[in-house]
Every structure is written in structure tokens, then in C-alpha cells.
Amino acid sequence: MSSVETYLKENPIWLAPMAGVNDAAFRVLCKEAGAGLTFTEMVSAKGLHYSSSNNNSRMLLKLAPEEVPVAVQIFGADPTIMASQARVLVEQLGNNLAFIDVNMGCPVPKVVNKGEGSALMRSSELAAEIIAAIVEAVGGLGTCVTAKFRRGWDEESENTVAFAQTLEAAGASALTVHGRFRSQFYRGVSERSVIARVKEHVAVPVIGSGDVLTAYDAVSMLVETGADGVMIARGAQGNPWIFTQSAELLSAYRTEQKLNPTVTLEEVSRATTLTTPTYRERFDMMRRHAQLIERYFGGKSLVRMRKHAIWYCAGLPGASFFRHEINSISSMEDLTKLIDAYDTYLSR
């Protein structure tokens, strides 16, 4: 198993964990488009602990051969359960697992009301206990443990740097910071300076997250904060090309910097043409996405495709008609017919 540093050195632009979005089909497409690493959506450690072999939590752990290794994110608030389930994951997934990430940033009430997700930012001691317990359970097997958290619970209790240092001392191998408070959910701005501050105060790699919607956002996150990596979440929805574009821009920036260290990212960005998909390429990606869903989860799971299809068509003329029609698709045939009809409409 590689270290987190190795993954970051190879390619620092990663697909962020996203509940309800990151299944094996979507992750494969992002990996193919150039994501350095992908994450599962958050999986409940308690769900795994109390489950039969075939429940929802286990479905979330279905990995495809084309995408491994994948980082698995777990959440919970019980150090013993989290440690034992992390060990099971390491044993079951072997080399298909990149490392274990612990969610300490989820803002959703049904999660934080149980003391899980971002509620852990209000209980640093428990958060440290969780990291230490997981490290003890899996460290001997050569698996790294990382954590992803927010700027803090709310503005009055901002504790990003202290929390990061606590997790580092507990044994975390890398830290992802989303620059919003829990109280913001996804509103307002994700503050980059807080990511830079964490980077200055810990020795382990730091990955920046928040408001990365374009290739420019991804590369400027690295440049402005000094972070070792960047995660893309909403910017990848319906847009796996963001990974191709970010890699192109990062490569152009690094090349230009070698020639002229004073060149700015803005200048390089203006002079660089990035891969931009045509609407037909978007449709091809949509078809391929649906095929992968069918392959990994069966034809009945095509309903999963609805939201992705809407994202793929965002901004295209006539997208509102497509959005309406997509809700009635239940088979690959329906989807193909709808895409063909939309193609005919756009090519007129």
C-alpha cells in the first residue's frame, strides 16, 4: 500500500467524497478523466458493524476493478467500532484500498445529532481517540489513516488549526480541510486562508477542499494555500473533464514556472487552451455512465442516472425539457432514446 505522500506526488487532484454521488460508476469516469485518487462516499462504521453482508453500507463499498485503489471514508463516533470496522475493511479490500479516511465534516443533522461528522469538531478529545484507535488497529497492516473536517463548528468556536494539530498528534497521516463552518452547511464562501494556516502549522500533508468548480479553482487552491493536494466535489458533477482540465492547467503552470518563476497562474491560464467537451462528448459520457451503473449495480439501478444526466446537460439549450423527461426513464433503452432525441434537437 502506498503512502498518502506517494499518491499526492503522482497526482494531487482528487475526487472528494460525496454521499449519494460517488458510486463505482462515477468514480471510474473521474479516474479515467484524470483524478489522482477517488473516495467512496461516507460509510457508517456502525452500519457495517451491525449489518448483514448485503446492506446499504456494504453496497457503498462496491469497488470496480478499473478504479482501484480507492480511499474509503468512514464515519461514526465510537472509537472501538470504528477501529474494528477499519481493520475489517483493510483485511477485505487489501491492495484495492488506498487508505482509510475519517469523516469529521458532515453537517447533516441526523449525523451530528449522534455526535458524528462535524460534531466531532466540538469534541477534540474523542476525535483524537478515534484516530488513535484506528491507527492502532490498521497501522500495523501498513494502512494510513486520514481525516477530513471543516473550519470549525461555527464562527464563535473556530478551532481549525488546534483541531488539525490534535489529529496529527493522534496519528493522522494527512488532513483535508473544507474551509466552511458546520453552521454554513454549503452556503457562503469556503475560506482558503484557513487551509493555508493549517498547512503552516502541521507537518503532515494537507488537502484543500471547498468551492473548486473549475480547473483554475483547483490549481489556484494549490498555489494560494500551499496545500499538497486539492479535492474536487460539486465541480465534478456531470463534469469529469474538470480533472483533465486541472491536470492540463497544473502541468502548463509548472512548466512555465520553471522557465519564468514570476509568471502568474492567471497569465498561464489565459494562454492555455483546456480540453472542452462538445455536447456529443457529454452525451457519450452519459451513455457510458449509464452502462457502468448497469454493469455494477444492475438495470434496476438506472434511476441513479437521473441526477447525473441532469448535471451532464446543465447549460445546454433545451435542458429544461430534458430534465423533465429524464424522470420517466427506467431502462437503458429509454435513456438511449431520450439522448438520441435530444441530439437530434441540438443538431438542427
Ligand SMILES: Cc1cc2nc3c(=O)[nH]c(=O)nc-3n(C[C@H](O)[C@H](O)[C@H](O)COP(=O)(O)O)c2cc1C
Ligand atoms: C452531495 C454532496 C455529498 C457530500 N458527501 C460528503 C461525504 O460523504 N463525505 C465528506 O467528507 N464530504 C462530503 N461532501 C463535502 C465535499 O467532499 C466537499 O468537501 C464540499 O462539497 C466542498 O467542496 P465544493 O465546494 O468544491 O463542492 C459532500 C458534498 C456534496 C455536495
